[in-house]
Amino acid sequence: MPPISYDGLPRASASSVGVDPDRLIAFLDEVKAAGLDLHGFMLYRHGHVVAEGWTWPVDPNEPRVLHSMAKSFTGCAIGLAIDEGLLRLDDRLVTFFPDDVPADADPRLSDMTVEHLLTMRTGHASNTSGSVWRGIDTSWIAEFFKIPLAYAPGTEYVYTSAASYMLSALINRVTGQTLHDYLKPRLFEPLAIHNETWDIGPDGVNPGGNGLTAPVSAALKLAVLHGQNGVWEGRQILPAAWVEAATRPQGGPDSRYGYHWMMKPGGAFSALGVFVQMAAVYREHGATLVVVGGMKNSAEIIPFIERYFPAAFGGGGTPEADARLEARLASMAERPLLVSACAAPADSTRVFAMAENGLGVKQLSFDFRAGVLTFELTDNQATHRLSVGIDDWLPGNTSMPGRALHHGYEFHNAQIVAGARWLNAQTLEMTWIYPQTAFRDRVVCVFEGDGVSFARTVNVNSAEREQAVLVSTTQS
Template sequence: MLARPTPLSAVPLSTAHDGLPRATASESGIDPDRIIAFLDDVENAGLDLHGMILHRNGRVAAEGWKWPYTPERPRILHSVAKSFTACAIGLARDEGLLQLSDTVISFFPEHIPANIDPRLPSMTVEHLLTMRTGHQANTSGSVWRAIDSSWITEFFKIPLAFEPGSQYVYTSAASYMLSAIVTKVTGQTLHDYLRPRLFEPLGIAGEHWAVGPDGINPGGNGLTATPASMLKLGILHAQGGLWEGRRILSNEWVQAATRPQGAPDSKYGYHWAIKPLGAYCAVGVFVQMAIVFPGSGATLALVGAMKNSAQIIPYIERHFPAAFVDTTEPANDADKRLQQRLDAMRQVPDLRSEAPSPFSTPATFDVDIEANDLGITGLRFAFDADTVIIDLADSAGTHRIATGLNRWHQGTTDMPGSELHHGYTFKDEAVIAGARWVTPTTLEMQWIYVASAFRDTVRCTFEEDQVTWERSVNVNSGARAHPVLRGRRRKA
């Protein structure tokens, strides 16, 4: 069985995974009980918060992680990538490589279709930044990831419904083109361009940014980095572009990027979402978020598995910036209560069968699966005393996952399932998997993909030689379950 994780209270306040100094909440001018109330409200609402880091006055003041998520593990940040992409545009502009008034088609004459909408030539870099491309709807990352041809060419095929600059319509297609423009004017991928200018100065390491068919980072998504990476991005902007006394972004750019752009009633800047009371945030689907409270010198980073940020925003607004106070006098009892509440997030959930296994161990058998739209042809189950190994066969080959039985097992897997995972195809993906018998004929498995928001539930029933396989996911932008598979145990 996996060992219980070390409580966060055992981590010295002076050192941490992200290199940021630590202090207690009260020493940072934060009411500890207000943070406890925030966490309780989120939990009572049934929202799945995986982790939080709160920074104020130069120090991390509170940090908590739900088991099995950890702060040092890079995580898929989804559309938080957009706010990193905005930094690249600001840097390139300040280096004289582009202007916000430059037209998009001027960078890619070789990709322009023969017959274009007469409004297309007016689309500018700034229109991309403010999500005012003229498109009718979002082209999400899950759509892009299914396209093998040039995404630049595909972008210019998207019909225009409005005059560019006139209507806000959120779309990851705009972010991709910003990344493509950075590559065009620098000769580098967006990631390579940002690495020495942003990631390295902020002490961000171990990140990965996917690359599309054009050899270009998606810009609007595809970035995998630690949650502290987005916290640092927020801190950098809260500090007007300065990091440890070094100028990273111009203050002019930070102020422009984090205020409403495009219209008086706008709630969007340059790839930053604008919130009440001057707050602004970088936000990704399923709640990957860094929200800055510039008037309080604070940044809050959150990761979770929720349908959308609208579910948690009311709780953030209820407790922040109200949690920020003027005094920095130590409040030992309150800080202790907060630490106990944060430590409680690390409790490992019980995993115990409610019924005996119908199989004597060791036992291995194959299942022939009936024809299905997923292309799955067979399953192999190998039961041991405390482990079940499953091999799934489809047209791409054989995929394996090892699952603890009445315990949690940590490993990797390439199990297919992009339809359930926002279009992501996993290879050697870190997974913590556990199984238990819920009835004498039903095995229930939990597959927790710890670098993402996704947690799959798989229920297998074994009735004589008949087997059913049901797979669902906790959160997704599309389907939440696969069609039920049925099969028959192969005779030995």
């Protein structure tokens, strides 16, 4: 049974609003044939969700790490603060943080404005990813002002999450609230966005470029809001002039970036997050497309999107075609089988002391009982436990370490679905799916004699996708 989304949005058939169901089927089929890891898909047109599908075990009602789609929410806060007279586009950043500016700062730093942050024209040479700052427990505001300037602010577009962080910090300064608290009554509640959280950095600031976890429908609602010029259910949520400015190119004739929105061909625009979290607005067609996945980058799926959208809005379709689409979308939720290549060994408990390693892992424990593996990893911090189905999938929660494989995120009590199969009598393959994220870990354990090796990889990451193989020294 496919999951049902309780986002409060009305539903309609694709053909009833001029969307060709067979084109949507072809889009999904081609994406699958290309081996792309699509986790979720929503299409909205003329006031209705007309198609949605979710790859098992994704639940559309559960929050998901949206990565840099958070930036488009942050842009809303700046637009609202400007409308309330708390900020101006030409306000200079340093005037809000005089105590954080180094004494030997580049003189050009004093020219950096709110608008430069919004348009990613800070003067920095490269991106400062959230994955970098998540490992720093001192002030990120101070870190921002340490970044050298390669260009005069306002001249060169260089995408960087550091700019969005400082916009969030500005909201703290001018409102006395975090970005999330400021947006809650102004944006999240009017759009009926619930079950969302936003990380807090060491300055007490939400990282405006990332760190937002919310149901995928939150991104759809935000995009629809912008496609409707800031109006939601007859109420002006965002100033229309702000939405118009935010969703057109800013900063020069060759720009493809607005105020924390990316411009697309044909007048479309989108919110983007790493590993393919995307909400694309086709305003002239009254349509919004959302996809989420676990892919290396959006360039993998964009050719398929551009082939079928906005072409799919050309009309056509019958009730029979709508039924075919519903069946195709439901098939996304089919649970993959786990089948061992040999009989499972007898129930046992095996505990291994691990050789010295850079991950600080001291011990691995494997307890096989009645088709369930209780796996424990002990490192310098704690013992981390996970229940894993053998030839089956088990849902649960875990704090298994893995920051380096997961774009700098350290998950605590995170949802996980874990299953395992025996590839041969000595080799156990575990799959750990984190359904609220883009990540899926593959762990291969080879038991030879009295020892074990432990190899862990991940489907996508901004850095290395595999850890150094761990090997044991003794078994007890």
